[in-house]
Amino acid sequence: MNKEYKEGAAHSMEELLEIIHVLRDPEEGCSWDSVQTHESLKKCLTDECEEVLEAVDNMDDENLCEELGDVMLQVLLNAEIAAERGAFTFEDVVNGLTDKLIRRHPHVFSGMKRPDTPEEALAMWKAVKEKEKANK
Numbered sequence: 373m374n375k376e377y378k379e380g381a382a383h384s385m386e387e388l389l390e391i392i393h394v395l396r397d398p399e400e401g402c403s404w405d406s407v408q409t410h411e412s413l414k415k416c417l418t419d420e421c422e423e424v425l426e427a428v429d430n431m432d433d434e435n436l437c438e439e440l441g442d443v444m445l446q447v448l449l450n451a452e453i454a455a456e457r458g459a460f461t462f463e464d465v466v467n468g469l470t471d472k473l474i475r476r477h478p479h480v481f482s483g484m485k486r487p488d489t490p491e492e493a494l495a496m497w498k499a500v501k502e503k504e505k506a507n508k
């Protein structure tokens with residue numbers, strides 16, 4: 373590893389993705405991170421999501437911030453594992469999510485009339501989602 377990473381410095385998403393890649397390196401990375409699979413990470417993801425919910429229930433913003441980071445770690449590790457298999461990349465996840473958000477919010481991004489209530493907005497989201505399922 374040529375680059376030095378320092379705790380406490382300002383970090384970017386790019387650096388975080390590099391760190392995930394380094395951790396997964398079978399020769400220079402972490403012996404635990406490098407052997408994880410989608411299957412072995414399932415319990416970790418479940419546990420981290422439960423901890424997010426607990427932080428929300430406790431109105432604990434400091435812990436919520438940390439736990440959201442732990443959920444993000446699970447997403448990034450799973451995306452890195454998928455990239456190693458040639459299935460998809462983190463960028464594919466970002467692009468897919470961005471397209472979905474644009475598509476499912478036509479009232480925001482396509483000039484449609486904005487729903488009057490949150491319930492109407494949710495109904496629109498569900499209608500677009502059902503149309504997607506029918507087209508698959």
